[in-house]
Amino acid sequence: MRRNFLVLALAVSSVFSFWNSPVSAQKKATARFAGELIPADAGVKIGKLPNGLTYYIRKNAEPKNRAVLYMALKAGSLMETDAQQGLAHFTEHMSFNGTRDFPKNELINYLQKAGVKFGADLNAYTSFDQTVYQLPIPTDSAALFRNGFKILANWAGLVTMEASEIDAERGVIVEEDRQRGKNAQSRMQKELLPVLLKGSRYAERIPIGKIDIIQNFKHEELRNFYKDWYRPNLQAVIAVGDFDPAQVEALIKEHFGPLKNPANPKPHPTYGLPDNDEPLIKIVTDVEFPYHQAFAMMRHRGNISRTTADVRESVVEGMINNMMASRINELMQKGTAPFIYGKFGYGPYQGGLIPGLDATEVAAVSKTPEGLADALKGMMVEAERMAQFGFTASELEVVKKNMDAGNEKGFREKDKTPSNAYVQQYLRHFLQGTAIPSATYRYELMKKLIGEITLEEVNKAAKRMVKEENLTIIVQAPEKSKDKLPTEAQLLNAIRSAGKGVTAYVDNAVDKPLLEKKPVAGKIVDEQKIDAIGVTKLTLSNGVKVMLKPTDFRNDQIIFSSFATGGTSQADDKDYLAISYASNIAGDGIGEFDNTQLRKLLAGSTASASVYISELHQGFSGGASPKDLETALQLVYAHATNPRKDPVVFKKNIDDYKVVLANSGVSPEVAYRDTVNAVWTSYSERERKATPAELDNVSLDKSFDFYKARFADASGQTFVFVGNFEVEKIKPLLETYLGGLPADKRNEQYIDRGVKPLPGKVERTVRKGIEDKAQVQLFFHGSYSYAPENNMQLSALSEILEFKVLERLREKESGVYSPRVGVSYEKLPAPYYALSISFSCATANVDKLIAAALDEVELIKKNGATAVDVEKFKAESRRSIEVSLRENNFWLNYLVGKFRDNEDPTSILKQNERLGKVTPESVKAAAQLYLSGKNFFRAVLVPEK
Structure with missing residues (x-):
C-alpha cells in the first residue's frame, strides 16, 4: 500500500550538485567580478592532441584492477539535417555493429568473453548535443586494456557502416521506439515538447527521430552524418582507473592521433531557447x-x-x-x-x-x-x-x-x-x-x-x-x-492570485531528545568467529544475534540489516486487509515526533534506520558514519519500542491511495501486471489489489497493534553490520540498544500460507491499450532443490539463454530492442524457481517471436550451450564477483541471505569452484530439468483493437 505517484519525467527536481548548476545571467555578470575561477584538480591530466581531440587521465584505485573509459562527442540530434532525423542515434547503434578492427558483432563477443557485459557495462547514449560511449574494462589483462583504447578509437572514426548491417538495425530502432514509447507518456510528450521548447531547434530534433526516416533513409545519409560530426576536434577520451597514466597517454596518442578532421568541416552551431x-x-x-x-x-x-x-x-x-x-x-x-x-x-x-x-x-x-x-x-x-x-x-x-x-x-x-x-x-x-x-x-x-x-x-x-x-x-x-x-x-x-493573504511560515521544530532515557543494557553472552570471511558472531542476553564484518572498503560507512521470522504470514487471510497498513507505521514518525520533526531532530546526522514487514520476516535496515552509529541504533530502538500512531497521516495516505486505485485501471501496463500477479499467486486473497471501497476496511488500530506485536519480541532478531568499525569499540553500543530491546523469547516462526503460481500450462492475454505495442512474458517455474551448486547452474542457464534470445530476436529477427531472460530462486517458505523470457514487440509479431524464443529454448535443451557462451558467462561472473567482494552492500545482502536461510556463510569462497563446474553439458542438463514446460505461464498484453 505504499504510495507511488507516477508524476511524469517532466516533474521538477531539486538541485544538489552545486558544481554543475547554472546560475542566472544577471547574477553571473556580478559573479565574474566577485568570485575567483575555480582551479582544476591537479590529479587529472588534461591534454589535447594536434588533431584537436581532448583527453582526461586520472589514476584511481577504486575499484581495483578496473578502469572506466569514455569517448564523448559534442554532437547529437541537433546536428541532423531534415533528412537525417534520428540518424545521430542510429549512428550510435552502428558503432556496435562493425568497425574496421572489429567486424560485425565481433566487438561485443570479444568484450563479453573478457567479462564486459553488454548493456550493463558496455553502453552508449545519444542526446540533443552529445553522444557518449562507455566502456568499463579490467586492467589486469594488458592486451585487453590496450584494446580498450583501440575500441574507443574505432568508435571515434572507424565505424564501417555496412549496408546489410544498416538495414538490419532499422527494425531494432523501430522496436526501441516502441519499447520506450507508444504509451500515454510519449503521446503527451509529443504534444508538450513544442510548447516547452517553443521556437527552438530542440523541438524539431528529438533524438529518436522520425520512424519513417529510420525505415527509409538512404545509406549515404548515415555515412555522411558520421563523416561530418565524428571528428577529433569534437571528441574527448576520458580514462580513470587503476593504471599507469603515462601508458594511458601513450595509448591515446597511438590510437587517436591518426584520426583526421574533415577537409571542410561543417560549422559546429549551438542552439538556445527564445524567451x-x-x-x-x-x-x-x-x-x-x-x-x-x-x-x-x-x-x-x-x-x-x-x-x-x-x-x-x-x-x-x-x-x-x-x-x-x-x-x-x-x-x-x-x-x-x-x-x-x-x-x-x-x-x-x-x-x-x-x-x-x-x-x-x-x-x-x-x-x-x-x-x-x-x-x-x-x-x-x-x-x-x-x-x-x-x-x-x-x-x-x-x-x-x-x-x-x-x-x-x-x-x-x-x-x-x-x-x-x-x-x-x-x-x-x-x-x-x-x-x-x-x-x-x-x-x-x-x-x-x-x-x-x-x-x-x-x-x-x-x-x-x-x-x-x-x-x-x-x-x-x-x-x-x-x-x-x-x-x-x-x-x-x-x-x-496565490500571493494574496499569505502569512508567514511557523516552524514546528522540537527540542527534545529522541530517547528520554537509555534502555537497560543487555550483555554479550557468547562470541564466535568465522575467520574464513572475517565475521564475528555475538549473542546478546535477550537472544538478539549480531554478525559483524569490519571492512576498509569505505572510510565513513557502516550499514546494517536485520531479520526475524514471522512477518505478515502471522495474519490470517480474513485479517490481512485490516492490518495492511502496518508496514507504513514506521514511516509516519516516532512517538511524539512526526516525520517533519524527526528530520529536523536528526539534522546534521548521517544516521538512518527504517523498518520492514515482509510476508515471512520483519526487521530493520539503516546506516551511518561511524560517529553517528549510536544515533542509528537509537532509531532502531525507538522504532521498535515507541512507534507513532498518527490518524491524520493514516487518513491522508488511505485517501491518496484511493485516488491511485480509482485511476490505475486506465493503464494497460497496470492491468497486465495485475493479471500476471493474479496467476503468479493463484488468485490469493492476500495478494490481490484492494478496491477503493475496500480500503475503508483497513484499520489503523489493528495495523498499529500488529506492528507492535511484530517488534515486541526481539529474541528472534539477527542483525548484520558491515563497514568501517572495530568490533570491540562498538560492543557497548550493541549491548545498550540491541541488548536493551524487549524480548519474551516466544520463538515465533512464519506460516506458509501456500501462495504459489498456478500449476500446469497457463495462458493469459490482456487486451488493453490503443498503441500497436505488445508485451510478452514467458515463465518456466516449479519446485526446486535449493543449493548453491544448483543456483549456479540455473544462473548460467539464464545468462546463456539471454545471449541466444538476444541474438535471435534482436540481431536475426530485428523484432525486439532489449529482450530479457531473468531467473529467481528462493528457499523459503518452500524452495521454488522461476525463469522468465520477456520482450515487447509489434502486435503482429507476437506469435512469431514467441515461437522463435521457444525454439531457442528447445535448441539449448537439445544441444546445450556453446563453449564460447560458457566462456562469456564465466568471464562475466568472475569479473562481477571480483568487484562485489570489495563492496559493503554486497556483503550485507549476502550475509543476511545466508543467515536468514540457515546456509553456510563461507559458501562465497567456493564460488569459483562452482563456476568451474559449468560446462556445455551441465547447461544442457539444467535446460532439460528447468525448461521442461511442465509448469509454463504465457502472459501477453496486446491493444484492444
Whole structure:
C-alpha cells in the first residue's frame, strides 16, 4: 500500500550538485567580478592532441584492477539535417555493429568473453548535443586494456557502416521506439515538447527521430552524418582507473592521433531557447493517463558554474530547495493541503536539457479535475510564502547542518571515490565547461560557504525565484476529465492570485531528545568467529544475534540489516486487509515526533534506520558514519519500542491511495501486471489489489497493534553490520540498544500460507491499450532443490539463454530492442524457481517471436550451450564477483541471505569452484530439468483493437 505517484519525467527536481548548476545571467555578470575561477584538480591530466581531440587521465584505485573509459562527442540530434532525423542515434547503434578492427558483432563477443557485459557495462547514449560511449574494462589483462583504447578509437572514426548491417538495425530502432514509447507518456510528450521548447531547434530534433526516416533513409545519409560530426576536434577520451597514466597517454596518442578532421568541416552551431513574452499554456489529455497534474515554470537565462561566486549562488539555491521540500512534506503530512502531491525546485530547466537555462518549477497533483487549479494555487501559495516572508533561522540551521554533514562525509571518502564519479565530472567539464575542483578545494570552499551564507542572502534569492518570467503552464490529465479541467484563464489566475493573504511560515521544530532515557543494557553472552570471511558472531542476553564484518572498503560507512521470522504470514487471510497498513507505521514518525520533526531532530546526522514487514520476516535496515552509529541504533530502538500512531497521516495516505486505485485501471501496463500477479499467486486473497471501497476496511488500530506485536519480541532478531568499525569499540553500543530491546523469547516462526503460481500450462492475454505495442512474458517455474551448486547452474542457464534470445530476436529477427531472460530462486517458505523470457514487440509479431524464443529454448535443451557462451558467462561472473567482494552492500545482502536461510556463510569462497563446474553439458542438463514446460505461464498484453 505504499504510495507511488507516477508524476511524469517532466516533474521538477531539486538541485544538489552545486558544481554543475547554472546560475542566472544577471547574477553571473556580478559573479565574474566577485568570485575567483575555480582551479582544476591537479590529479587529472588534461591534454589535447594536434588533431584537436581532448583527453582526461586520472589514476584511481577504486575499484581495483578496473578502469572506466569514455569517448564523448559534442554532437547529437541537433546536428541532423531534415533528412537525417534520428540518424545521430542510429549512428550510435552502428558503432556496435562493425568497425574496421572489429567486424560485425565481433566487438561485443570479444568484450563479453573478457567479462564486459553488454548493456550493463558496455553502453552508449545519444542526446540533443552529445553522444557518449562507455566502456568499463579490467586492467589486469594488458592486451585487453590496450584494446580498450583501440575500441574507443574505432568508435571515434572507424565505424564501417555496412549496408546489410544498416538495414538490419532499422527494425531494432523501430522496436526501441516502441519499447520506450507508444504509451500515454510519449503521446503527451509529443504534444508538450513544442510548447516547452517553443521556437527552438530542440523541438524539431528529438533524438529518436522520425520512424519513417529510420525505415527509409538512404545509406549515404548515415555515412555522411558520421563523416561530418565524428571528428577529433569534437571528441574527448576520458580514462580513470587503476593504471599507469603515462601508458594511458601513450595509448591515446597511438590510437587517436591518426584520426583526421574533415577537409571542410561543417560549422559546429549551438542552439538556445527564445524567451516567451506571453505565458505559454498547454492542456493535454490521454485515455491512458491516470492522474491530474499541473506544472508552472518560470524560466531564466543561465550559465555554467566556474567561479566561487557561482558555487555560492548554487549552494543558496540548494538550501532553498531543501527547505521548501521540507515545508511541502510537512504540509502534505497534515492532510490539509489542496494537493495530494506537490514539489518545488529551482535548477536547470527540464533537467538541463538546454544548457544555459534554469527555472523555478512547481508541480501539483490533485484528486479531481475540478480541484486542479486549487492544487496548483496551493503550491504557488507556498512559493509566495517563501518569497514574501522568507525562511526562518531555525530552518536554515537545519539545512546547514545537513549540508555540512554531507560535506564532511564526502571528504572522508575522498580516497575511496569510485572511478565513475570522476568520469562524470570530466564529462561535464568537456561538454559544458563546469569546474572540476580537487576534493580538498571542494571541501574547504563548501565549508566556508555554508558558514558564511546568511539568512538575508537566502531570502533575497528566494524572492527572485518567484518573479514571473517566461511563464509556462502545463496540465496533464485523463481524457475522461477533459471537460472538467480548469481553463487557461483559471490556471493563470491560480498563479497570479496565490500571493494574496499569505502569512508567514511557523516552524514546528522540537527540542527534545529522541530517547528520554537509555534502555537497560543487555550483555554479550557468547562470541564466535568465522575467520574464513572475517565475521564475528555475538549473542546478546535477550537472544538478539549480531554478525559483524569490519571492512576498509569505505572510510565513513557502516550499514546494517536485520531479520526475524514471522512477518505478515502471522495474519490470517480474513485479517490481512485490516492490518495492511502496518508496514507504513514506521514511516509516519516516532512517538511524539512526526516525520517533519524527526528530520529536523536528526539534522546534521548521517544516521538512518527504517523498518520492514515482509510476508515471512520483519526487521530493520539503516546506516551511518561511524560517529553517528549510536544515533542509528537509537532509531532502531525507538522504532521498535515507541512507534507513532498518527490518524491524520493514516487518513491522508488511505485517501491518496484511493485516488491511485480509482485511476490505475486506465493503464494497460497496470492491468497486465495485475493479471500476471493474479496467476503468479493463484488468485490469493492476500495478494490481490484492494478496491477503493475496500480500503475503508483497513484499520489503523489493528495495523498499529500488529506492528507492535511484530517488534515486541526481539529474541528472534539477527542483525548484520558491515563497514568501517572495530568490533570491540562498538560492543557497548550493541549491548545498550540491541541488548536493551524487549524480548519474551516466544520463538515465533512464519506460516506458509501456500501462495504459489498456478500449476500446469497457463495462458493469459490482456487486451488493453490503443498503441500497436505488445508485451510478452514467458515463465518456466516449479519446485526446486535449493543449493548453491544448483543456483549456479540455473544462473548460467539464464545468462546463456539471454545471449541466444538476444541474438535471435534482436540481431536475426530485428523484432525486439532489449529482450530479457531473468531467473529467481528462493528457499523459503518452500524452495521454488522461476525463469522468465520477456520482450515487447509489434502486435503482429507476437506469435512469431514467441515461437522463435521457444525454439531457442528447445535448441539449448537439445544441444546445450556453446563453449564460447560458457566462456562469456564465466568471464562475466568472475569479473562481477571480483568487484562485489570489495563492496559493503554486497556483503550485507549476502550475509543476511545466508543467515536468514540457515546456509553456510563461507559458501562465497567456493564460488569459483562452482563456476568451474559449468560446462556445455551441465547447461544442457539444467535446460532439460528447468525448461521442461511442465509448469509454463504465457502472459501477453496486446491493444484492444
